[in-house]
Amino acid sequence: MTNKNTTLSIGVLFGIFGFASKLLYRPFILTNHVNDFGINEFAPSFFYTAGMCLIAAAFSKKEPFIKMIAIALGSITYELEQIFTDRTFDIKDLIAVMVAFVTSIFIFKLVNPKGKRLN
Numbered sequence: 001m002t003n004k005n006t007t008l009s010i011g012v013l014f015g016i017f018g019f020a021s022k023l024l025y026r027p028f029i030l031t032n033h034v035n036d037f038g039i040n041e042f043a044p045s046f047f048y049t050a051g052m053c054l055i056a057a058a059f060s061k062k063e064p065f066i067k068m069i070a071i072a073l074g075s076i077t078y079e080l081e082q083i084f085t086d087r088t089f090d091i092k093d094l095i096a097v098m099v100a101f102v103t104s105i106f107i108f109k110l111v112n113p114k115g116k117r118l119n
Contacts, residue, residue: 003112004058010107011054018047042096049075049097053104064108072101 021043029040052071057064075097082089 006111007054007108008058010111011051011056011058011104014047014051014054016051018044018051021047038092041090042092045075045079045093046096046100046103049100050104050107053101054107057104057108065105068101068104068108072097075100 021040025043026040028034029036049072052075053068056067056071060067076094079089079094079097081087
């Protein structure tokens with residue numbers, strides 16, 4: 001498996017975890033009143049951001065880190081926008097986005113040690 005395919009596969013897997021945490025895990029936790037220490041609140045933000053960063057890096061022709069930064073900044077903007085709208089702002093989501101960005105950088109460097117574009 002090439003570095004691009006590995007990065008893409010991990011990104012898609014994170015995206016699936018994001019959907020699962022929002023559509024399956026969160027309703028289960030809330031319905032059954034399970035104390036999961038708030039993981040259900042920030043897990044989708046973490047998984048979606050990490051997944052999108054890795055997917056963007058996999059398809060990047062040049063400068064994958066710039067694409068990853070753009071995705072992370074977009075996610076941060078989305079979280080901050082919730083302060084000014086009727087949506088619920090949670091600092092844990094903002095922290096999850098930042099941790100997801102760092103995690104995706106770590107995974108990218110682990111899969112692609114040279115840190116350059118993927119062919």
